[in-house]
Amino acid sequence: IQLTQSPSFLSASVGDRVTITCRASQGISSYLVWYQQRVGKAPKLLIYAASTLQSGVPSRFSGSGSGTEFTLTISSLQPEDFATYYCQQFNSYPYSFGQGTKLEIK
Amino acid sequence: EEQLVESGGGLVQPGGSLRLSCAASGFTFRSYEMNWVRQAPGKGLEWVSDISTSGTTARYADSVKGRFTISRDNAKNSLYLQMNGLGADDTAVYYCARRGIAAAGRWFDPWGQGTLVTVSS
Numbered sequence: 001i002q003l004t005q006s007p008s009f010l011s012a013s014v015g016d017r018v019t020i021t022c023r024a025s026q027g028i029s030s031y032l033v034w035y036q037q038r039v040g041k042a043p044k045l046l047i048y049a050a051s052t053l054q055s056g057v058p059s060r061f062s063g064s065g066s067g068t069e070f071t072l073t074i075s076s077l078q079p080e081d082f083a084t085y086y087c088q089q090f091n092s093y094p095y096s097f098g099q100g101t102k103l104e105i106k
Numbered sequence: 107e108e109q110l111v112e113s114g115g116g117l118v119q120p121g122g123s124l125r126l127s128c129a130a131s132g133f134t135f136r137s138y139e140m141n142w143v144r145q146a147p148g149k150g151l152e153w154v155s156d157i158s159t160s161g162t163t164a165r166y167a168d169s170v171k172g173r174f175t176i177s178r179d180n181a182k183n184s185l186y187l188q189m190n191g192l193g194a195d196d197t198a199v200y201y202c203a204r205r206g207i208a209a210a211g212r213w214f215d216p217w218g219q220g221t222l223v224t225v226s227s
Contacts, residue, residue: 033213035151042201042220043143043151048213086151090212094167095141097151 005098011106020101022070022087031090038083108132115221128185128202136180139205144198192225
């Protein structure tokens, strides 16, 4: 299953609302996860089952979707949110990732 | 605190072998499926392999099948990745990651800090 994220690069300002899309090449129900990866760090789980916020993750992060189209929304960007975001599917092996979306400060 | 710490990375020549280790602490290791994920320099994430709680079932990405072997020692709370026939395309940071509990736990958390494997002559 191929996951395609859009956009691959996103420039935004603190306080902006941003949305990242992840499209699957075939239906994956709600078996989609979002991670945040800061430079030089391991990925951090943000959202699982497409829309469930991981404990400790700020409520400005939200996820939605099912089937083949999913979105990650950050309602009001904070300085610490500038990072790369990845989606991953758990519908079937291999557990593929999207190519990533790099969120940069405008 | 739940923690995963990888070790064993380094510089290896093409065609060589390396064994990575991942030490787990702060949780009941034997209850969780475990995974290896890698990230080539400047690139995205690639799932490599996973192993069942008992160690009897393992799965691999096509890119490493037949060359890499995942294993675990539940008595030592440790996960391993034996890598043989290494090539330049295997150069990456290798992360170990815990899958969520049971079949419903379809996510990876936590992740280790990663260990860098460089394949070069």
